[in-house]
Amino acid sequence: MADTVANTHGPANLGTVVAVRGSVVDIRFDDQLPSIHTVLRADDGRIILEVLAQRDAQHVRAIALTPTQGLARGMPVQDTGGPLKAPVGKQILSRMFDVFGHAIDRQPEPPDVQWRSVHRAPPPLAARSTQSEIFETGIKVIDVLLPLERGGKAGLFGGAGVGKTVLLTEMIHNMVGHQEGVSIFCGIGERCREGEELHREMKAAGVLPNMVMVFGQMNEPPGSRFRVGHVALTMAEYFRDDEHRDVLLLIDNIFRFIQAGSEVSGLMGQMPSRLGYQPTMGTELSGLEERIANTDSGAITSIQAVYVPADDFTDPAAVHTFSHLSASIVLSRKRASEGLYPAIDPLQSSSKMATPGVVGERHYALAQEIRRTLAQYAQLKDIIAMLGLEQLSPQDRNVVGRARRLERFLTQPFFTTEQFTGMVGKLVSLEDALDGCERILRDEFKDLPESALYMIGKIDEARAKQTETADTHEP
Numbered sequence: 231m232a233d234t235v236a237n238t239h240g241p242a243n244l245g246t247v248v249a250v251r252g253s254v255v256d257i258r259f260d261d262q263l264p265s266i267h268t269v270l271r272a273d274d275g276r277i278i279l280e281v282l283a284q285r286d287a288q289h290v291r292a293i294a295l296t297p298t299q300g301l302a303r304g305m306p307v308q309d310t311g312g313p314l315k316a317p318v319g320k321q322i323l324s325r326m327f328d329v330f331g332h333a334i335d336r337q338p339e340p341p342d343v344q345w346r347s348v349h350r351a352p353p354p355l356a357a358r359s360t361q362s363e364i365f366e367t368g369i370k371v372i373d374v375l376l377p378l379e380r381g382g383k384a385g386l387f388g389g390a391g392v393g394k395t396v397l398l399t400e401m402i403h404n405m406v407g408h409q410e411g412v413s414i415f416c417g418i419g420e421r422c423r424e425g426e427e428l429h430r431e432m433k434a435a436g437v438l439p440n441m442v443m444v445f446g447q448m449n450e451p452p453g454s455r456f457r458v459g460h461v462a463l464t465m466a467e468y469f470r471d472d473e474h475r476d477v478l479l480l481i482d483n484i485f486r487f488i489q490a491g492s493e494v495s496g497l498m499g500q501m502p503s504r505l506g507y508q509p510t511m512g513t514e515l516s517g518l519e520e521r522i523a524n525t526d527s528g529a530i531t532s533i534q535a536v537y538v539p540a541d542d543f544t545d546p547a548a549v550h551t552f553s554h555l556s557a558s559i560v561l562s563r564k565r566a567s568e569g570l571y572p573a574i575d576p577l578q579s580s581s582k583m584a585t586p587g588v589v590g591e592r593h594y595a596l597a598q599e600i601r602r603t604l605a606q607y608a609q610l611k612d613i614i615a616m617l618g619l620e621q622l623s624p625q626d627r628n629v630v631g632r633a634r635r636l637e638r639f640l641t642q643p644f645f646t647t648e649q650f651t652g653m654v655g656k657l658v659s660l661e662d663a664l665d666g667c668e669r670i671l672r673d674e675f676k677d678l679p680e681s682a683l684y685m686i687g688k689i690d691e692a693r694a695k696q697t698e699t700a701d702t703h704e705p
Contacts, residue, residue: 382556488515
C-alpha cells in the first residue's frame with residue numbers, strides 16, 4: 231500500500247522535539263526547515279504531526295493529528311517531505327476511512343488507490359458553472375418550498391432527536407438510487423455510535439456501493455477533527471473532476487469543524503476574538519466551503535448539519551456558516567412532537583433558489599401561497615387555543631383546513647425508516663408535489679379527513695387510503 235505521506239526528499243531530514251504542550255509540539259531542525267502543512271512523524275511513525283508555523287530559522291510549531299502520549303523532549307522527528315494525503319479512486323467506494331486514509335471498517339486496505347494532497351485551491355471563477363439548476367431530492371416539502379441548488383450548499387439546523395440524520399440518510403438513498411451519483415459522508419466530531427449506526431443503515435438500504443464515509447471522531451485530537459473535512463473534499467473533487475460525476479457531500483457537523491479550529495488556535499497560543507472563537511475562523515471556514523462548487527464537468531452538492539449553540543442564531547459560528555449557504559432548513563422540535571416528519575419548519579427555513587427566474591412562475595406563486603396559508607394558520611393558533619375553532623369566521627376556518635391538510639400532505643414516508651414505521655418509502659417528483667399542493671389550495675379534498683393526506687406520496691393516494699380505511703372499519 232502506498233503511504234499517506236511518502237518521503238520524496240532523498241535522505242531523511244531529521245529534527246528533535248524541544249517542547250510538548252498537549253497537542254502542540256515544537257521541533258528543532260538544523261539542516262532544512264519543513265514548510266507549512268508538511269507532515270512529520272515521531273516515535274517510529276506512531277505519532278503524526280502537521281507543521282502550522284515556522285517560529286524562527288530553526289524551529290517549527292506543529293499540531294498532533296494523533297494522541298501525543300509517550301512523546302518526550304529530545305526524541306527524533308522525521309520530515310516526510312509532503313502534506314497530508316487522501317486516497318482517491320473507484321476503489322474507495324463502499325469503504326470507511328479515518329483522517330489518514332486508513333480503512334476503519336475491518337476490511338483490508340483498498341488496492342491501487344492514488345494519493346492526493348488534502349490542501350487544494352477552490353476551482354477558479356472561470357471554471358465554475360454559472361447556471362442555477364434545481365437539485366431534486368424527491369422530498370416534497372424541500373422540493374416545493376426550499377429547493378436545493380445543484381452544486382450549492384444547504385444547512386440543516388436542528389437539535390438532537392428531530393431527524394437530522396434520518397433526513398441526511400434519505401437524501402443519500404434518493405441521490406444514489408435515482409441519480410447515479412456518489413455520496414460522501416464526512417463525520418466531524420461524530421460519536422462512534424452514530425458512525426456505526428449509519429454504516430449499518432446504509433448497508434441495509436443497499437446504497438453502500440456508491441458511498442464513501444470519512445470520520446474524525448469525537449475522541450480524536452482537534453488536529454484530526456480539523457483536517458477530516460479536507461480529506462472528504464479531496465475525495466469529492468476526484469469524482470467531480472476526474473469521473474465527471476455528481477457528488478452529494480454530507481457533513482455532520484460543520485460546527486464541530488469550527489470548534490476544532492478554535493481548539494487548535496488556542497493551543498497555538500493565538501488570542502481569541504469575539505466570544506472566544508479563533509481570529510481566523512472566517513478564513514478557515516471559507517477555505518473548506520469554497521471548494522464545494524459546480525464546474526462544467528460536475529457538481530458537488532453539499533448538505534451540512536449545523537448545531538446552533540444555545541439556539542442563538544447571532545453566534546459567530548452560525549453567522550459565518552449562513553453566509554456560505556444557498557438554503558437553510560430549520561428542523562423544529564414542535565413539529566417532530568406532532569409526528570409531522572420530516573420536521574421542517576417551512577416558515578423559518580429559506581432558500582435562495584425560490585425565485586420566479588429559477589423555479590418558474592407557477593412554482594413560485596404556489597410556494598408563496600402555501601407559505602401565506604401556513605403563516606395565517608400560525609397566527610390563528612392562539613385564537614383557536616383560547617376560543618375554539620367555532621369562533622372563527624368561515625373564511626378563516628377554510629384557511630385553517632387548507633393549512634392543516636397542507637401540513638399533512640407535506641409529510642412523507644421514508645425508505646430509510648421502512649423497518650420502523652412499516653410504511654413503504656415514497657419518492658415524489660416535483661410535478662406531483664406541486665399538483666397536490668395546488669389541488670389542496672383549491673379545496674378539492676375538503677370532504678376528506680386530514681388523516682387521509684398524512685404520510686402519502688402523490689395526492690391521488692389520499693382517496694385510495696380513505697377507501698381502505700372505510701373498508702377496514704366496516705362491520
